[in-house]
């Protein structure tokens with residue numbers, strides 16, 4: 001079991017402000033990769049509405065790995081997201097997710113679904129993310145004015161949270177899920193509790209305006225296979241008893257086996273992919289979806305709410321690869337082929353349902369097809385698989401850049417004008433952008449089905465590997481593993497170059513020590529190193545996919561835990577924890593499963609107490625000088641101390657606590673001015 005641990009709220013604020021002030025980035029996303037809305041009043045206005053509420057633009061992260069933790073929400077916002085579909089929550093918040101769970105090698109498969117946090121932790125993360133975004137907008141000076149003149153305090157910065165809940169009526173009606181929902185509808189208590197944590201130096205942040213209603217809409221996620229009447233009962237419950245606007249997520253098999261497989265196999269050439277046959281019969285069918293959507297739309301209107309459909313869920317296919325563990329008989333397909341299938345399904349649905357029903361879209365969305373999705377009138381348009389590719393969240397500004405360019409080219413000042421002009425259906429639609437979006441869709445579906453970029457032939461490349469295996473220090477330092485992590489678990493830290501010779505130490509039963517064995521070399525060749533913040537790492541495997549070296553950054557690079565509890569719970573995985581409680585830092589470690597500890601005895605980094613799990617040595621200038629104790633307190637037979645481990649710990653301790661580069665491990669230390 002790999003658990004996620006959320007960082008203390010104040011640590012997140014400190015990390016954001018210190019990181020921005022020292023290197024113009026937040027959560028490792030450089031400011032030059034953010035979306036900076038234009039301050040030019042003549043620039044195209046990307047703003048939109050969702051369920052009648054304003055948002056700065058129609059793009060956002062889909063319910064998934066990019067919307068689970070507070071830092072994910074900040075990263076998505078910095079990159080331009082304005083409508084966030086929060087990670088799906090459900091009653092079973094102790095799921096055992098198989099690892100790895102994300103295969104974004106090319107088209108995208110996964111075996112992960114709902115939240116990996118406890119329900120109350122999910123609520124807490126959403127409240128924290130909400131407050132952090134309001135801080136960024138309302139108190140930019142706290143962070144060093146990261147958006148400069150870009151008007152994120154205005155409409156271009158408006159954002160919305162859309163909840164996602166699953167998966168059955170019983171769970172959604174349970175007390176725990178109801179508590180979560182009421183916490184999202186009115187988070188005033190949680191907001192006050194978080195405000196109370198702010199220290200004096202951040203006291204001014206207490207006075208900002210944090211709206212207490214985090215969300216008033218839900219996208220319903222149902223199990224692949226949830227029957228139609230249950231879906232309808234859940235929507236009724238949400239619309240009437242909970243009192244929220246509702247979007248129901250549709251499943252790709254609604255297109256029917258013949259049409260779906262024609263597109264998948266004959267048009268796009270994914271002959272190796274087999275749809276799970278049960279998916280066609282076990283879930284919502286096309287005709288049923290039309291019937292229940294009509295009834296629910298009427299019910300929503302009668303209750304002053306809005307109702308719509310989301311296209312779509314992932315596609316359940318037979319696991320034909322060896323990426324996931326073999327017990328995963330099925331997996332969920334996303335990315336380019338899903339885009340074509342889902343867009344076709346959405347068009348069929350609209351033809352029968354009518355063009356007025358709001359549609360949200362998420363399936364293989366990327367920079368190139370995003371303007372077309374806007375032209376179809378979808379909102380929001382959410383993305384996930386594309387953000388798992390190299391560049392991560394930093395891919396999002398391209399979406400908005402291309403939309404802006406498209407609008408400029410057409411002389412469209414607003415999204416509605418863009419929809420009217422995009423495919424020249426404005427007149428035919430009588431100036432109605434909703435109808436124009438529907439008319440555009442017919443052209444865009446044809447164009448998309450014929451576009452070779454969605455075919456298997458264009459999506460079979462795998463990231464290149466070189467013949468090299470990762471070790472603790474040094475690697476190609478391509479830095480790909482940092483942005484591809486949705487949680488910002490991988491990070492750079494700085495080290496001095498090290499090149500020294502050492503010999504191991506024999507500790508005799510009488511307590512004398514002496515150097516033994518061959519002389520060995522300890523080398524650190526690069527000044528920038530990769531580490532992993534274990535609290536944020538759920539072993540999804542995505543950084544391994546894109547690392548050019550073998551064995552996985554999250555496994556081979558040093559993992560640092562944010563608390564002693566997380567470090568202890570993380571056993572037997574190797575890792576480290578910086579103990580800053582005493583007068584000097586100490587580094588607790590597990591290396592190859594063996595517990596060890598290094599205590600710094602001076603500020604110069606020359607004098608240490610090193611405990612290798614059996615003996616404790618005093619080490620001065622890299623050389624052991626005396627035996628300080630036996631870990632068991634008992635006499636022992638001759639014992640060989642691997643001094644290479646000491647050198648590893650010493651480099652890690654000094655480097656990770658250095659303020660030369662702020663990251664999640666040292667942010668609280670730098671903020672507190674600890675030694």
Ligand code: SF4
Pocket residue numbers: 484485486487488489490532536537538539540541542543544554
């Ligand atoms: S560090 Fe790698 S394995 Fe861990 S969460 Fe991030 S991408 Fe996934």
Ligand code: SF4
Pocket residue numbers: 470475476477478479480481482530546547548549553557
């Ligand atoms: S661990 Fe891999 S992906 Fe990360 S910087 Fe090193 S070589 Fe690149």
